[in-house]
Amino acid sequence: MLSMSTFLAEDPETGMDPVIERSWLRSSACGVAREAELSLPYDDHIDDDSRLFRAAEPVLERLVGTMSNMRHALLLADPDARIIHRWVGAKSLHGPLDNARIALGFGFTEEFAGTNGVGTALEEARVVTISGEQHFAERLFPFACVGVPIRNPVRGTIEGVLDFSCLATDFNPLMTSLLVEVAEHIETRFAQQASASESALLECFVKTSRVHRGPVVGMRPNMFLTNTSAAEQVNASDQAMLWELAGIAARHRRDTGVAELSAGRYSFRMTLIVEHSGIDAGVVLRLNPEFTQRAARDLTPRSRPSPLTTPRTRSSEPAKAGRSVQWNKLIERMTKLADNDEPVAFTGEDGTGKLWAAKRLASMRGGGLRIFDAEQERGTSHSSLPDRCRSALAAGESVIVRRIDKLTVPVRAELGELVRNAEGPLRLMVTCTDDPRDTVVRTIAGFAHQLWLPPLAQRPDDIVDIVPELLAEIAPDRVVTCAMPARQVLMRYSWPGNVAELRDVLAVSLAEAKGSQLQVSDLPGWLMKRAHRRKLTPMEQSERDLIIDALLSVDNNRAEAARVLGIGRATLYRKLRSLGISNGTDLTV
Template identity: 35%
Template sequence: MRASARARRVAAAREAFLSSGSARPAAAAAVDDTILTSWQRSQMAGVRIDVPEVPYYEDVDPRSRLARCAAPVLDRLHDRLDDIPVSIVLTDAQGRIIVRRDEERRLGRRFDTVSFAPGFSYAETHVGTNGVGTALETGTAVLVTGPEHFNEQSTAFACAGAPIRDPLSRRIEGLIDLSCLAGDAHPMMRALVQEAARDVERLLLEDGSERQQMVLQEFLAACRRRAGAVLSVAGDVVMANKEASVLLTPADSALLRMTAADTRRLDPGTTIEMSLADGRSAEVRCRPVARGRELAGTVFEVLPRDAHPSRSRRSRRPARVALPGLAGRDPAWLDACGQVRAAARRRASLLISGEDGTGKLAVARAALQDVHQAAAPTIIDCAEPDPLAAVHAASGQALVLRHLDRLPPEDADALAAVLDAASRRGPAPWLVGTARAGADLPEVLLQLFTTSVTLPPLRHRMDDLPDLAAALLNRLAPGRGSALAPDTERVLTRLAWPGNVGELAEVLRAALRRRRVGPIRRDDLPAGCFTASRRALTPLEALERDAIVAALVETDGNRTRAAERLGMSRSSLYRKIHTYGIEPVDPTG
């Protein structure tokens, strides 16, 4: 009776919350702070309260390292809970269900009706308060029973979830959950999943130790084989011998760590070329270390092409200074600028890669001006019609081939032949190519370049955003003294910037059209800055999204008043907020 009385109080608090956006004080006393805070997050995320939109993902891997290490723990739970009406669930860090084991077939069918099944995501942003999503959101074990769920169709169930953390990095890897009908819930469910999560973490540690031991043995063998720089990567663990510590900068090591993720496709002993931060090229021998079907780690042996053992590290390192006219102080950005400057000084043919909008052309121009004080380079866009004719007619000290990844494949051999013929006729211009990061360029194009540099995306150097914005505003509105207000800067630093600096420039250009003079406020920003939509919108959808954002701004984030202003129901507004990924409006800025 006491349990059912509490359930009635929680149900009353939930109803009060859904109708007004906050629980009445008397009712809220029955609700744990963790649950109430989760309700607020769910509402701000626009989660539907009737039938949630539970997304399905095809790429959930039931043979992952997490699933393999969790299997014996799930087996033990299955034996302990035999004949008890409960389902045992394993999810990944995104709340996507990897495994569900049903102790009772009837219960499994009930869970199927609400898409609580492998491949579906029960993240809090999709389903609202629940044992999977809320535990992942808070990073702690939770038990969610009956009306404590945000979504109506989940109130028939109870679920207890505990996050599984990587024992070394403490990053959440997944979650173990026990779920049943609300009437069968027991407080011990929370303790059971906590114990199970600890058991999985122990097995992850043992598995990681075995993997790291394998990589360590290969690392030591490489150190014995070669009196040079050796570095190994095994997950979050990086080992380097003394020579590697002297030779490699943090940017060099970071590049090798990114390379390690792609080495599973390489044969042992494969050699690749790498441009070091000091401008030299190096030969890097890659040795992937496999553990069955999985990559345990990678060992790299690094040999500079023109090593000078007697030269001190301090004397051969270029100062970390940005190129003229380019804003930014992030170490990875400065290292990239240093590599481009070094290539320009040596007139080494250079391939600059990076995501769209990272500033590949701007970096090439700045390096040419900085090093050679030369006239503007000849720039040819390989995405334009007939780029070969433009290359034939090119002259000057530098030739920049933009968008090499968009060059028709049938033109690659012809382009290489034209450049080769030009180099035989006389002094060749400094050759620079640009391409999207990760683009699969034909081998004949790659052979045109002796070194390469990858520019970091804006989301990896967010500390540079204020300086970048100031430089862009000065360029877009010279003499106006435009600047970002603090609340505007906070909004911009929360965005992912898939279009990088180019996208930032477009946002500021739009804001300047609204705010001719004075600081740019957050309501001067385009509506897209307040959304996190996962897909491109149609023109009509974009108009609707902008209208919703405007209504929320005008009502200080009050969704009931915003829905009235838009002439739609509150549930429709919640659904569209979720669909368009509109972030909550904070009236305090």
């Protein structure tokens, strides 16, 4: 019998289908036995009046009428992968299905059944087709199945799975399109059953989506809606954060805010479904990339930069906080570059502080400063940018061109030629997000100096110094320090958004802080779930999130959390250690 590692290596060129491969890895991690009898959970209590059953039954009854004497079965499973209804065509199929426990009341989550049409469709949240030995467990090898998640278009949740199963030898791929169409009919019935408050949220969401081209999300408890743009940019972990930020904004009677999502930094404008109420009745958020607002702060109205009227004297501004070797070497190099007027390119990830570094160097050199932003230049003639740079440089000003990776190739090339053909001092600086494109590399290749700003994940010790500086910047009228446990949480997070993301988190936390110290309880819940010492597997991360939610729900009472989770206290303490959750009195991670 083939082992999983052997199976994965069967085709060295293309490998296994990614969906099947991920499912096999999850099944193996759960300890599903490939060759043994499946030990499936069973619950024979079927709610014939459930929302899912009421929406699906009329649609499926019409389909089942056409399946008489066919060697196929149609299964309806709930969100827990438990089969709540089964329609079978030919009587000869009853025996094989029953022997494999493909029957009412049995649960087919991957945790117990391995790769299968119901459990894998729920895990992947997509249509899956699994046939024969693509199943993880041998008991399911004789079957082929198509699983289609059934989504509630009003709540934005997966309500169950529609599964088409048959013997592998009888499988017809054309059934997939039919099953998808049937699932769409069931989803339409969910919309017809929506409550008044759900319908109000859906109406507001649709209306907002028509006038706002960017991402739009609609939320209420157990309901999350996204338009096409938001579906591409807002993932599951972002949803919890947006709900939390919307709640904070509503409590402070604000309708705007800023969120650092997985896809980047966004500002949002909020509409409450019920005016002057909390968000439980529903809320719709319009999201906009926040870079346009950042750029606007660096430019005068009409998107045209103007020189700063600072005299040509050295700045006494202190260096940005940081104690790591990487950061200190960067500051040392900038200090040396202040003594000459050679061009400098600042590179690094988004949010590392490239613009800050360029501004600081310009300030150290003294004189006027012009800042051009490639994003803002979209509204002007790109071809005129090099000429405006030349004019400013000829006037003795320092020039910063932000985000040159956003410029057109000809304009980048002309900037590169401007640097290469310079015969004297050239106080030109550019910033560029790490970009592998050859045209960007060629542009900065001509710069005499290239300074790379390290990501925050590579210098966590700097957080000790950065946090006080950011707290003073965010709340200049308050004296707030960061407690040691909270600082430990901040140092254990990977900060994909770098310093910009750290600033956003501190701003949200300060809005919740009551005293003069920032505590762990003031930090966003999503941060505590993501902050850990080592990289966790998807299953470990899910388990960690569940434990943290349980601890938060019982005020960090370990004994009560163990009861809620249905495990022993010894087991809970072992999991706290293995998943990097502190066992102290504070919920630190």
